[in-house]
Amino acid sequence: MGLNPRAGRALRTLVTSVASDAHTWNLLHLQLVIEEMGHQVVNLGACVPDATLVAECLARPPDLVVVSTVNGHGAHDGLHLIRALRDHPRLPRFPVVIGGRLGTDGIADPARTRRLLDAGFDGVFDAGADLSEFRFFVDALASRLATTGSWRG
């Protein structure tokens, strides 16, 4: 796997789950997807407490945090997670996205997506979302960082 991002510069990404979610195949798959796009990945694995994620972000500030969760508690745990990151005084406002199956019913809920975006997520990929939407987000971020040096468009 060559580190030649197909768009922009190589991103330092952090792949993680929420505190209560034990699933890992989704994390491993996303790691490979992101690496194949030419970016670097630190994979924190399953059941990552918010404090562990915050500590990791302080130690090695990422360009992007990718939260993947499929156990049905994602929408709820995701709100806790994003507040822990956004409320921290020493963490910059790097982009954070969340995806997977965010509720127990397996149906994407626009109101839920809205709540997560309002709380500080930059992208929400709920049940039924296509991987190409995520790839598009990552490409756009990499180009933006390469041209403007800013996370925000």
Add this chain to the structure above:
Amino acid sequence: MSGPAPGFGATVVRAHRAGGLVVQPRMGFGDPVVMRTGLAATRAARAITAGTITVDSYTRTGDLAAARRALHSGQSLNGYPIATHDPATTRLVLTGLLGEDFPVQVRHGSACPRDIVEGMIAAGLTATEGGPVSYCLPYGRTDLACAVRNWAACAERLAELRGAGAEPHLETFGGCMMGQLCPPGLLIALSVLEGMFFVRHGLRSVSLSYAQQTNAEQDREALSVLRRLAEERLGGVDWHVVVYSYMGLFPRTRSGAEALLAEAARLAVAGGAARLVVKTTAEAYRIPTIAENVRALETAARAAATADPGPPPAETGLYEEARLLVEGVCELDDDLGRALVKAFRLGRLDVPYCLHPDNARRSASFLDGAGRLRWAATGRMPIRPEGGGTSRPLTAAGLLDGLSYLRRKYDEAAPA
């Protein structure tokens, strides 16, 4: 309910000897009324059934405060918070259902199961499942040494109930691990090792699991090897084998999902398993409903009733592989818990694609053309891949291909 619940293991073995396969759902709801409805429906299904209380994942990860908040706020939980509901409530959930003909097991996935075990004992339940490795490595970040201590204490706490006239039961989840892409030799070894661990900590009734993988013939050999090693290593205790219907990506079509479940039931019968834990047609999408679970139990029971044990499976060296893995652990320390920790530290056990910090991550596997799981790399385990392994790098597409092999196979065979 008066007195301790009857023994889970004895009830299952008795049903199996009488010629039936015990089928069991994965089922848990936050609301006690719904939980009771689910157990009652399981009991009433046209099948020989065991009941399940699956615990929610806040309780599983030890976040009892979150479980309590969820109950108060009405947030939908993905299981029954057994350490949060009053034990009297849980007893009411079970009253008139739990009994000689309907054993109930608590299923969770916790590396720190103390609260869960205390909750179930307080409610009169004596059967659960898991294990120091199988509920640690695949499911979180808890130190393996810590999970070993927790599970030793939990086994001993359950074993104490024997004095009170109960026969507590523990099932190892070692035959599942990541659910997919772990070659059978390692699944068998972990199942046997965790069964031995429970026995050394006082249990006299255990079950050994094996999760259906991607090739029926290979799975039949695996069950035969599992039983042979259990006979060698678990003398003098009551044990049985439990099969899990495929734990990986499930077919999306209803007929594909039902065909895969029926295959699991036939595997359980042919492999001499006493019990089968089912999956449903909803598996690919969400947490199944009670009705979907009942339908799955009945589908599995029908398939089991007409299953043909068939000829003994061909031997391909799986027994030797699993035995080497077990021996490679046992020789490290007289204390099996310490031996397991050392084995992972040294890479003598190494679970493919497991992200846990205590896993060596030098092993890899692949599916051959017939869907058999094979080693691509065995790291420092005392076994070698056939033909020296393969150095193909793992890609996202390749991983997804392997993970979705059975989904593809069964969905493509399904009528459009």
